[in-house]
Amino acid sequence: xxxxxxxxxxxxxxxxxxxxxxxxxxxxxxxxxxxxxxxxxxxxxxxxxxxxxxxxxxxxxxxxxxxxxxxxxxxxxxxxxxxxxxxxxxxxxxxxxxxxxxxxxxxxxxxxxxxxxxxxxxxxxxxxxxxxxxxxxxxxxxxxxxxxxxxxxxxxxxxxxxxxxxxxxxxxxxxxxxxxxxxxxxxxxxxxxxxxxxxxxxxxxxxxxxxxxxxxxxxxxxxxxxxxxxxxxxxxxxxxxxxxxxxxxxxxxxxxxxxxxxxxxxxxxxxxxxxxxxxxxxxxxxxxxxxxxxxxxxxxxxxxxxxxxxxxxxxxxxxxxxxxxxxxxxxxxxxxxxxxxxxxxxxxxxxxxxxxxxxxxxxxxxxxxxxxxxxxxxxxxxxxxxxxxxxxxxxxxxxxxxxxxxxxxxxxxxxxxxxxxxxxxxxxxxxxxxxxxxxxxxxxxxxxxxxxxxxxxxxxxxxxxxxxxxxxxxxxxxxxxxxxxxxxxxxxxxxxxxxxxxxxxxxxxxxxxxxxxxxxxxxxxxxxxxxxxxxxxxxxxxxxxxxxxxxxxxxxxxxxxxxxxxxxxxxxxxxxxxxxxxxxx
Ligand SMILES: Cc1ncc(C[n+]2csc(CCOP(=O)(O)OP(=O)(O)O)c2C)c(N)n1
Ligand SMILES: [Mg+2]
Numbered sequence: 024x025x026x027x028x029x030x031x032x033x034x035x036x037x038x039x040x041x042x043x044x045x046x047x048x049x050x051x052x053x054x055x056x057x058x059x060x061x062x063x064x065x066x067x068x069x070x071x072x073x074x075x076x077x078x079x080x081x082x083x084x085x086x087x088x089x090x091x092x093x094x095x096x097x098x099x100x101x102x103x104x105x106x107x108x109x110x111x112x113x114x115x116x117x118x119x120x121x122x123x124x125x126x127x128x129x130x131x132x133x134x135x136x137x138x139x140x141x142x143x144x145x146x147x148x149x150x151x152x153x154x155x156x157x158x159x160x161x162x163x164x165x166x167x168x169x170x171x172x173x174x175x176x177x178x179x180x181x182x183x184x185x186x187x188x189x190x191x192x193x194x195x196x197x198x199x200x201x202x203x204x205x206x207x208x209x210x211x212x213x214x215x216x217x218x219x220x221x222x223x224x225x226x227x228x229x230x231x232x233x234x235x236x237x238x239x240x241x242x243x244x245x246x247x248x249x250x251x252x253x254x255x256x257x258x259x260x261x262x263x264x265x266x267x268x269x270x271x272x273x274x275x276x277x278x279x280x281x282x283x284x285x286x287x288x289x290x291x292x293x294x295x296x297x298x299x300x301x302x303x304x305x306x307x308x309x310x311x312x313x314x315x316x317x318x319x320x321x322x323x324x325x326x327x328x329x330x331x332x333x334x335x336x337x338x339x340x341x342x343x344x345x346x347x348x349x350x351x352x353x354x355x356x357x358x359x360x361x362x363x364x365x366x367x368x369x370x371x372x373x374x375x376x377x378x379x380x381x382x383x384x385x386x387x388x389x390x391x392x393x394x395x396x397x398x399x400x401x402x403x404x405x406x407x408x409x410x411x412x413x414x415x416x417x418x419x420x421x422x423x424x425x426x427x428x429x430x431x432x433x434x435x436x437x438x439x440x441x442x443x444x445x446x447x448x449x450x451x452x453x454x455x456x457x458x459x460x461x462x463x464x465x466x467x468x469x470x471x472x473x474x475x476x477x478x479x480x481x482x483x484x485x486x487x488x489x490x491x492x493x494x495x496x497x498x499x500x501x502x503x504x505x506x507x508x509x510x511x512x513x514x515x516x517x518x519x520x521x522x523x524x525x526x527x528x529x530x531x532x533x534x535x536x537x538x539x540x541x542x543x544x545x546x547x548x549x550x551x552x553x554x555x556x557x558x559x560x561x562x563x564x565x566x567x568x569x570x571x572x573x574x575x576x577x578x579x580x581x582x583x584x585x586x587x588x589x590x591x592x593x594x595x596x597x598x599x600x601x602x603x604x605x606x607x608x
Contacts, residue, residue: 032200033203034202034203035201035202036200036201036203037064037068037198037199037200038166038169038196038198038199039065039067039068039197039198040068041169041170041173041206042065042068042069042173042192042197043065043069043071043074044072044170045169045174046074046101047072047073047074048170049177050098051074052074052075052098053074053077053092053101053463054069054074054077054089054102054103055077055084055085055088055089055092055100055101055102055459055460056076056078056079056102056103056104057078057079057081057082057084057085057104057108057111058078059104059105059106059108059131059144060105060143061105061131061133061144061197062103062104062105062129062130062131062197065103065131065197066103077459077463077489077493079459080483080485080486080488081111081483081485081486082102082108082109082112082115083111083112083113083114083115083456084456084459084483084489085102085104085112085115086102086104086115086116086118086119086126086187087115087118087455087457087459087460087483088102088456088457088459088460089119089127089128089460090115090118090119090124090126090460091411091456091457091459091460091461092460092461092463092464093119093124093125093460094122094436094439094444094461095409095439095461095465096464097250097436098125099125099127099177099181100124100125100126100127100460101126101128101129102126102127102128103128103129104128104129104130104131105131105144106130106131106132106143106144106145106146106191106194107132107133107143107146108130109130109146109148109151109152109189110151112128112155113155114155114453115453116152116155116156116157116187117155117156117448117450118448118450118453119186119187120155120157120187121156121444122244122444123184123186123244123245123248123444124185124186124187125181125185125186125187126180126186126187126188127173127176127177127180127187127189127190128157128188128190129173129190129191129192130148130190130191130192131191131192132148132191132193133145133193134193134194134195135164135193135196136195148160148162148189148191149161149189149191152189155189156186156187157186157187157188158179158180158186158187158188159175159176159188160189160190161190161191162191163190163191164193165209166196166199166200166205167205167206167208167209168209169192169196170206171210172190173190174211174213175188175190175211176188176190177213178211183319183320184245184319184323185248217336217339217340218319218337219337219340219341219343220317220340220341220344221335221336222344224334225341225344225345225348226348227332228292228332228345228348229345229349229352230352231290231313231331231332232262232290232315232349232354233262233349233352233354233355235288235289235290235312236289236360237285237287237288237289237360238262238288238289238290238357238360239264239265239266239267239280239285239288239290239291239292240255240258240264240266240267240291240292240294241268241269241296241310242255242266242269242270242294242295243268243294243295243297244296244297244444245294245295245296245297245318245319245338246270246294246295246296246317246338246339247270247435247436248295249337249339250339251294251338251339252272252273252435254339254343254345255272255273255294255342256273257346258342258346258349259276259278261349261350261354262349262354262357263278263354263356263357263358263361264292264354265278265279265285265357265360265361265364266278266280267280267288267291269281269431269432270432271431271433271434271435271437271438272435273431274431274432274433274434275431277361277365278361279429279431280361280365280368281368281426281427284364284371284426285364286310287311287312288311288312289312289313290313290331291310291312291314291315292315292317293310293314293315293317293330294317294338294342295317295318295319296316296318297323298318298323298324298326298327299327313331314331314332315330315334316330316332316333316334317334317338317341317342319336319337321335365429368426368427368429371423371426371427372428374427375389375393375423375424375427375428376393378393379392382552382553383552383580384551384552385504385578385581386549386551386552386555386578386579387579388416388417388420388502388579388580388583388585389420389424389585390552390555391420391500391502391552391555391577392421392473392474393424394559395421395474395500395555395559396421396428396430396473397428398555398556398559399430399471399473400428400430402563404469404563405430405437405471406433407433407468407469408437408469408470408471409437409439409458409461409465409468409470410437410438410458410471411438411439411440411454411455411457411470411472412439412441412454412473412474412475413440413454413474413475413476413479414451414474414475414476414479414502414508415476415478415507415509415510416476416502416504416508416512416584416585417476417479417502417504417508418440418474418476419509419585420502421473421474423585425473439454439457439458439461440453440454440457451478451479451482452479452482452483453482454472454475455472455483455484455487455490458472459486459489459490459493462490462495462497463495469496469497469498469563469566470495470496470498470572472497472498472499473500475500475501475502476501476502476504476507476508477502477504477528477532477534478506478507478508478528480499480501480534484534484541487538487542487543487572487574488541488542490543490571490572491541491543492542494571495570495572496566496569496570496571497571497572497573498562498563498573498575499573499574500559500575500577501534501574501575501576501577502577503531503532503534503576503577503578504579504580504581505527505528505529505530505532506523506526506527506528506581507525507526507527508526508581508584510526511523511526511581512584512585514526515582515584531578533548534574534576535547535548535573535574535576538572538573542571543571543572543573543574544565544569544571544572544573545565545573546562546573546576547561547562547573547574547576549575549577549578550577550578555577562574562575
């Protein structure tokens with residue numbers, strides 16, 4: 024909060040004040056910004072409404088933070104940026120849109136009075152936003168329409184399938200004043216109605232699930248975002264069906280069996296899954312049984328893979344209907360099936376623990392991942408932390424090992440990054456921005472990034488200064504393999520020998536020192552496997568004591584790779600050799 028108070032005239036408010044009032048009306052508590060001349064009074068007006076304003080170091084950082092904040096809280100995330108700089112936020116808007124996360128991006132714009140004069144930062148921003156797949160982009164040229172149009176931006180971001188919206192205001196509109204009675208002419212209303220499912224299909228779905236031998240439930244972004252936590256808990260209690268991809272909705276529960284360990288389930292209740300056709304770890308095609316897809320938009324059900332039954336509706340409401348219907352039906356005892364699913368996971372755990380029991384130097388990435396996960400479990404770090412992950416191969420090591428170890432997300436959206444967004448836009452580099460937003464929503468809470476690629480950290484390294492400024496205690500475990508490792512691994516596989524076109528970095532970069540220069544606490548540089556756990560202990564203590572981020576920079580072997588595809592569904596190569604999940608190229 025600024026100490027000098029600016030006094031406004033409530034009867035003749037500035038446009039900037041109307042923006043701030045509308046944000047307050049929408050219940051906004053925190054705004055992420057990259058400031059600039061066109062929005063200076065807007066930011067002050069917002070702060071004076073008691074809304075926290077967090078300054079980031081890039082537009083992309085601000086929009087990613089707003090996205091992470093939304094995933095963490097379930098509320099709309101808000102970013103404010105200055106005129107003409109939206110291109111810097113493009114990938115972040117795509118991330119929010121693909122991630123189905125409600126985010127409102129507010130921008131300043133050059134004055135209407137200077138249109139066409141090539142004024143400073145005079146750029147038509149709407150097409151940039153539209154190209155970033157926002158749900159709708161608004162340009163507000165009338166002072167008296169500011170509350171109405173800004174409310175639209177919120178309303179649209181939340182409605183149907185949530186996503187990013189954009190609105191900009193010319194600086195002369197923001198800096199003009201008017202009579203509040205004019206505003207009444209431009210009203211809007213917000214309704215929160217949601218559609219339920221077709222009762223006939225609900226009945227059929229329950230019948231099918233009750234007759235299945237090996238049914239599973241999978242929960243995806245539109246399920247998580249619908250807030251179905253209570254419903255899913257009750258549903259598994261009644262039906263005994265295990266949850267195969269959980270999205271954090273079940274927490275630690277015996278029915279939470281991990282991450283897609285049962286592609287051969289005979290019936291799959293797929294909740295809130297956008298149909299995607301990519302060959303990837305989160306690919307719905309991996310399932311071979313009958314899919315019952317519940318999703319709010321019929322156009323997306325079965326778009327890229329066949330489904331047996333499509334139920335259109337808000338996922339939470341449909342689950343309420345399912346719970347009621349399930350009470351009327353007798354379900355078989357699924358406990359043996361749950362047990363066997365856990366056994367599969369235990370099998371995977373034993374296999375990866377074996378791979379991770381490796382004392383080589385440079386450190387095997389499975390060793391680093393195994394030690395990190397075991398340290399995290401032993402110290403209950405994941406029980407009470409905001410989390411995130413980023414990278415290429417590094418992310419897959421963590422995703423697959425944590426799935427095999429049965430580490431649950433404690434709450435929906437706890438793990439920021441691809442795991443929380445669940446949609447494979449596939450961009451590396453977004454986690455620091457997302458975690459910043461999540462951490463700002465939970466002041467004082469520890470933030471943990473158990474895996475981060477050395478390529479990935481480069482995108483928003485500068486944002487570590489924001490973490491330090493916000494006094495966020497955080498530990499980042501850096502897989503430093505001096506490479507865009509996932510790419511380098513493929514180069515070796517394709518060419519059969521070392522080939523590094525564009526994929527290598529300088530070796531042994533001291534990222535922990537770069538972080539220290541940005542205000543973080545002293546970090547760790549680890550080259551020996553036996554030093555991993557002591558470094559994690561020390562980093563955690565330092566982070567908590569100093570209330571600052573700490574980087575644990577671990578030098579790992581670039582010649583070890585992991586397949587990004589689930590190890591249980593790997594196809595054979597052309598040579599007839601089975602792909603392995605890991606190996607030394
Ligand atoms: C923004 C973006 N650029 C490029 C890619 C292509 N890509 C996928 S994985 C990867 C390597 C990531 O390297 P790093 O973060 O160091 O993780 P590692 O694979 O080495 O563990 C790249 C460049 C991408 N997914 N996203
Ligand atoms: Mg790397």
